Amino acid sequence: MTPGSVLIVDDNEDLAENLGEALEVEGFECAIAHDGDSAIAKLADRRFDLVITDLRMTPRDGIAVVQAVRSRSATTPVVLMTAFAGELQIDQARKAGITAMVAKPVDTSRLVALVREQLDGEPEP
Amino acid sequence: MTTFLEDVSAYIGFDRSDSDRLATLHPVLAPDFERMADHFYACIMRHEGAHQAITGGDAQVQRLKRTLVAWMDSGLRGPHDDAFFELRARIGRRHVEIGLPQQYMVTAIGVMRQDYHAVIDRALGHDAERRDAALRAVDRLLDLELAIMLQTYRLDSEDRLRRNERLATIGMVAATIGHDLRNPLGVIESSAYILRRVVDDDRGLRHLDKITNQVRACNRIVTALLELARAKPPQLSTVDARALVKNALVMVAVPDQVQLEIDIDGDHSLLVDVGLLEQAIVNLVTNAVQALARKGGLVVIRVHRHDDAFDALTVFDNGPGFDPDMLPRVFEPLVTSRPSGTGLGLALVLSVAERHRGVAVAENRAEGGALVRILLPSKLPEGAAA
Numbered sequence: 001m002t003p004g005s006v007l008i009v010d011d012n013e014d015l016a017e018n019l020g021e022a023l024e025v026e027g028f029e030c031a032i033a034h035d036g037d038s039a040i041a042k043l044a045d046r047r048f049d050l051v052i053t054d055l056r057m058t059p060r061d062g063i064a065v066v067q068a069v070r071s072r073s074a075t076t077p078v079v080l081m082t083a084f085a086g087e088l089q090i091d092q093a094r095k096a097g098i099t100a101m102v103a104k105p106v107d108t109s110r111l112v113a114l115v116r117e118q119l120d121g122e123p124e125p
Numbered sequence: 126m127t128t129f130l131e132d133v134s135a136y137i138g139f140d141r142s143d144s145d146r147l148a149t150l151h152p153v154l155a156p157d158f159e160r161m162a163d164h165f166y167a168c169i170m171r172h173e174g175a176h177q178a179i180t181g182g183d184a185q186v187q188r189l190k191r192t193l194v195a196w197m198d199s200g201l202r203g204p205h206d207d208a209f210f211e212l213r214a215r216i217g218r219r220h221v222e223i224g225l226p227q228q229y230m231v232t233a234i235g236v237m238r239q240d241y242h243a244v245i246d247r248a249l250g251h252d253a254e255r256r257d258a259a260l261r262a263v264d265r266l267l268d269l270e271l272a273i274m275l276q277t278y279r280l281d282s283e284d285r286l287r288r289n290e291r292l293a294t295i296g297m298v299a300a301t302i303g304h305d306l307r308n309p310l311g312v313i314e315s316s317a318y319i320l321r322r323v324v325d326d327d328r329g330l331r332h333l334d335k336i337t338n339q340v341r342a343c344n345r346i347v348t349a350l351l352e353l354a355r356a357k358p359p360q361l362s363t364v365d366a367r368a369l370v371k372n373a374l375v376m377v378a379v380p381d382q383v384q385l386e387i388d389i390d391g392d393h394s395l396l397v398d399v400g401l402l403e404q405a406i407v408n409l410v411t412n413a414v415q416a417l418a419r420k421g422g423l424v425v426i427r428v429h430r431h432d433d434a435f436d437a438l439t440v441f442d443n444g445p446g447f448d449p450d451m452l453p454r455v456f457e458p459l460v461t462s463r464p465s466g467t468g469l470g471l472a473l474v475l476s477v478a479e480r481h482r483g484v485a486v487a488e489n490r491a492e493g494g495a496l497v498r499i500l501l502p503s504k505l506p507e508g509a510a511a
Contacts, residue, residue, distance in 0.1 A: 012308040012311075012312065014312045015308055015311050015312045015315065018311075018312055018315035018316055018318075018319060019315055021319055022315055022318055022319055025319065025322055056304075083303065083304045083307040083308070104307040104308065104311055105307045105308070105310040105311035105314055105340070105344055106311055106314075106315070107314065108314060108315040108318035108319075109318060
């Protein structure tokens, strides 16, 4: 049994792949999407234990991803990654129901620790 | 080339005979100086807009009254030379610093003029010729005073405007570049993270360390740019000064040959935005440490009460000091004397000070070494919420 499944959404393909690889090394099962639309399609296909998403993407941004997760589950942790968000966007993201926010560039070891912390003690459904 | 003082004196028609007449007028008017100062500040405190520039309460008003009496004293006594001009220019600059709208300078001179006229009428009313001459001399003096203050005010606010425009441009560029650089930096950092688990020889690990450290350095520059561009008002809270300084110092690499000294009264607290102030302290101490890196030396971080209205945070060192040619421009963005400097460090320090409605000054110490002082209001402005 893996420690959990994670969906990583970022329009920078290298970054999404790297974060996925770093989490896979830790034993997590990872899927990757490069925009909001394809992330939402993946969320419709199956459930993930945790979602990490970038904010600024097109088509459909990170807020839309957060809303898609929340429409299916009230408890799945969602981590928002952002390089430079205005107050308004941060506020929107909070309202949409993010669990945590990390500033870009993401410190990989910190992100791994955050994912572990979020999934620790989460009972398998 | 004529100076501004000569030029404007000629225009107003203020000359030696006026200086002489004012000097003889001094003993006649001096007994009324204090009463005039009381009246002047009573007018200011009655005025909604003008009195907002006074944040230090009654103690500050008392101090300002003494300054006004000295101003009347030196205005009448003369000599009306370069030193007189410099002192008046400083008043104009100070008014820009505290954000006093310039129309208040015009009305303030108007109040002084009325009071001078009343005193002259009373004292010399019996001698119409002498009275008229005195009124003319005082009018010319006040015209001169006002011209100097407004001229300095204009030059200083133009400077400020230019700097703000530059900051706004940097801000826009920074927001774009910052965002665009963060992803590539993130990729480099995460690749180094993954490689660290694969590489098992010392040489490879050493290079991974270098990559990680340099990525962090880039991140700091990007963060400084984004901080500079941040338009958000500071989130003020009361914090222990020593804890604040110590937290900031954790982020500065200090080589063995440089000593740090923290000089803070036991439980001094500051009303600041912690993130912004830490960044300012990091920048100031980093500058000082870099100035001393070669020969070593001492960096002092001092926090003390400046006066009733301000706390002072001062960082100084015993290094070579600022290049005197650069000194007037050290706070301008993109101005640097170090080949590897970004020219953002002190620009950010000034921006932090100004966002707190404070000021930052840079100077070379008489004993040698550079000094930067940030004055931060000790209290919230009246009517502001924390």
